[in-house]
Amino acid sequence: MIEIKDLTKTFDKFTAVDHLNLKIETGEFFGLLGPNGAGKTTTISMMSTVLLPTEGEIRLDGNLLNRTASKEKRKLSVITQEYSMRQDMTMDEVMEYQGRLYFLPKKVIRERTDQWLEFAGLKEYRKRVVRHLSGGMKRKLMVCRALLIEPEILLLDEPTAGMDAISRRQMWNLLRQLNQKGLTIVLTTHYIDEAQSLCDRVALINKGKLNTVDTPDHLIRELGAFAVDEVSDDNLVSRYFHNHSDVIAYMTDHPDATMRATTLEDVFVERVGNRLSKK
């Protein structure tokens, strides 16, 4: 279990993360959602110990996670938003470096490198240096690198950024499979549909503060499972209803309106985005 207690990070006078409290259960697929600058990446960076908190702490299975906690760090793997790897290494070298940093035997590194590069369709490019890879290939390589060490917890910061639609779907399927095998996943993403499709629970954060934590289904039901869109004064306005009969009644009076299912994105916009619509 990951416990985040009163986690705070300030940069000079700017508070990026403000007394964040979260509990993420073992085996959970957890989403961290928020607008740009909400503090998602800062939170992931503190979970990976690249940044140290100004206040608060992170515990893995009850043990404090910090830069000296080698035992805890062995459980963790991170896919960062940026292509954080040596640009002048080949794919094979990137994988070997990762394996060595986690003290894996050479034979295991070779076998798993073959397995993951094959899976990602990168095997034929394994001698190519990172600098000469496309953005999508770099992203896939980062996934291969993270999974090489068979982590217990995978931290993903915008993992599908820069991927085409097909690769994104492949990634979703892979993450689902890994989670079903017991891997704890913490995901930040700008693609709300991604979080809705994958996450058991999501935390909405805004300006570094926790807004809410719940399952996507419950958040949607709380807002109203039925959404009605209509254009008013050149703005798209959405209204949310709990009962189908209420939607029908509303649409009878507003024939130009269109009905659809409420999504997590609606919840996101309502709770942390600009108030574009009124319930």
Added chain:
Amino acid sequence: MGIVTVLWEKWIEFKRDFYKITIAAMMSPLMYLIIFGMGIQTTSHGEPYLNYLIPGIVAMSTMTGSFSAVAQNMSVQRLYEKALDQVMVSPTPLWQFIVGQIIGGSLRGMYAAGIIMLLTAPIRTGLIFNGLSLFIMFLNGTVFSTLALVLSFLAKSYTDAPRFNSYIIMPMTFLCNTFFSTEQMPNGFRQVIAILPLSQASNMIRAISAGMHPDGIGFVILFAYLLIFSTISFVFIYKKKNL
């Protein structure tokens, strides 16, 4: 062990950039040797000036080779590639990463100095380079690798690395016993220059090359620098909040 991992990474880099590294290590020292040692032929303390210059250039090469190997690499890894994040999150103890960087950087410095020793070998100077010289070269390399680590942790952008060269390495190159003795400097300034690590390394290597015993205080000074810079490096990597 993490130290071996860092040395492996340095070896990969060395193999890939072998020609670039070798040529870069040769260029400046070779120019200095040709211009000051062969072009402007003179004597120092009754000896051919080359006898004075070569040990100084060897010491200087350990400094520049070690410093540039670590400063450039670490600044780019930390600020541009963000590859240091991969190390930070891994279970490799960070002290091992630091020690690996220091040893790897120092070996690169020794490689640069070795090239100069090879190039000057045909000039029959009679200079002596023994195991103790190699140890001093290694020690000097560790001091400058560690200094490079400290500065790369302080760097705000990866373009700061060349600036460190201009502010620190270049003045030391010319002032610290490489081309002329610090004895010729004005009082006060001389003492400051004399306690800089390159001055001490040059002095000791020069003494051995002339068949004399190096001054023991030089070892104390170099170890003191190593201790100070490595302590700062450890504090940075373990305690710096925004690495």
